Amino acid sequence: QKEVEQDPGPLSVPEGAIVSLNCTYSNSAFQYFMWYRQYSRKGPELLMYTYSSGNKEDGRFTAQVDKSSKYISLFIRDSQPSDSATYLCAMKGSQGNLIFGKGTKLSVKP
């Protein structure tokens, strides 16, 4: 079993839809959880950063962490075409590096 599992998609939604992106993980020691957005041919951009369980909201983005289920989510409200990108979940490994999911490719259609 891989440490971090993420459905690669692709996921296509109409503009204005609520998008739900998810990852599961196997290592119960993970404490820090991140979501990155990566546009084509660009480096990842940090979107959300969460420590331990709970919710965190930033504008149209909400990150949820459920450590009991080893499940994290990113919700995007009122999705826009500019949100079209690959979204990567990541968790902090024991050496301080990030362990990434495969990324979900999202396309928001006007």
Added chain:
Amino acid sequence: GAVVSQHPSWVICKSGTSVKIECRSLDFQATTMFWYRQFPKQSLMLMATSNEGSKATYEQGVEKDKFLINHASLTLSTLTVTSAHPEDSSFYICSAGPTAPNTGELFFGEGSRLTVL
């Protein structure tokens, strides 16, 4: 968020030559920087952890003599791909954070796309 700058953004070189990629933290000091590689349509894979003032730590399967890492200051780490071959063509990305490695809050450079002819 914190800013990490990477240079060059793209480079084309002949097989057998060496290429140096720079990673700089612009508004914070980074004792630790991470180098990742990303092949098309795949996720980022950690290559090595760069530690200021000491030797880098390489992931299993990554040749340390081929991918030379130098972290000479708290704001600069360099990755040199020596004797590059076409299979080394990839997207190389560095990351760093003001509180790394204690937390996972890492910011990424824009990446360097290497094409080896």
